[in-house]
Amino acid sequence: MTTPQKLTGEGRANALAALAKEGWREAENRDAITKRFEFDDFNDAFGWMTRVALVAEHMNHHPEWFNVYKTVEVTLTTHDVDGISNLDVALASKMDRFARGA
Amino acid sequence: MTTPQKLTGEGRANALAALAKEGWREAENRDAITKRFEFDDFNDAFGWMTRVALVAEHMNHHPEWFNVYKTVEVTLTTHDVDGISNLDVALASKMDRFARGA
Numbered sequence: 001m002t003t004p005q006k007l008t009g010e011g012r013a014n015a016l017a018a019l020a021k022e023g024w025r026e027a028e029n030r031d032a033i034t035k036r037f038e039f040d041d042f043n044d045a046f047g048w049m050t051r052v053a054l055v056a057e058h059m060n061h062h063p064e065w066f067n068v069y070k071t072v073e074v075t076l077t078t079h080d081v082d083g084i085s086n087l088d089v090a091l092a093s094k095m096d097r098f099a100r101g102a
Numbered sequence: 103m104t105t106p107q108k109l110t111g112e113g114r115a116n117a118l119a120a121l122a123k124e125g126w127r128e129a130e131n132r133d134a135i136t137k138r139f140e141f142d143d144f145n146d147a148f149g150w151m152t153r154v155a156l157v158a159e160h161m162n163h164h165p166e167w168f169n170v171y172k173t174v175e176v177t178l179t180t181h182d183v184d185g186i187s188n189l190d191v192a193l194a195s196k197m198d199r200f201a202r203g204a
Contacts, residue, residue, distance in 0.1 A: 042155075042158070042159060042164050046155045046159075049151075050152065053144075053148045056144070057148075062144050062171050063169075064168070064169070064170045065168070065169055066166070066167070066169075067165075067166070067167055067168075067169075068164075068166045069164050
């Protein structure tokens with residue numbers, strides 16, 4: 001398991017800019033990132049969640065997520081650093097990749 | 103797939119009373135039922151979600167649910183009848199049974 005490192009300064013700005021291109025935005029009332037994923041149907045959405053769950057468990061870093069049928073709203077933050085860490089960026093990247101079917 | 107039947111009158115009251123004993127309550131701003139499930143850890147929570155997902159897909163009746171680590175907050179309602187139906191009661195019952203490990 002990787003120890004989380006809080007993102008700050010330029011590293012944080014660059015990471016958030018890259019994530020923004022994939023549709024991630026900063027949460028409004030918390031130091032977190034959020035994205036709404038939309039899939040074809042529940043099978044597609046929950047299949048994606050299952051792939052993400054396996055990775056999250058392996059990382060010991062878990063998302064907050066809300067699923068209604070074919071949509072999943074995700075929030076990522078790292079309690080141990082009270083903000084956004086490299087683990088959030090890594091998990092976001094996996095989520096994007098899986099959502100592309102890769 | 104079962105056609106949903108909206109619960110009304112005495113049948114609804116009896117169903118909600120039975121569900122209340124299992125920790126379900128009526129949602130505040132919608133005609134829906136809600137319950138917060140708490141598990142041992144993420145593995146336990148997502149394993150339960152997976153069992154529920156298979157049943158939900160088979161019923162073609164899906165929950166709204168929010169997962170953070172070991173907790174899952176569920177809301178059940180039936181859009182086709184604009185309220186609580188027999189399908190919500192059936193899915194709630196499955197959720198409770200799976201949460202007991204049965």
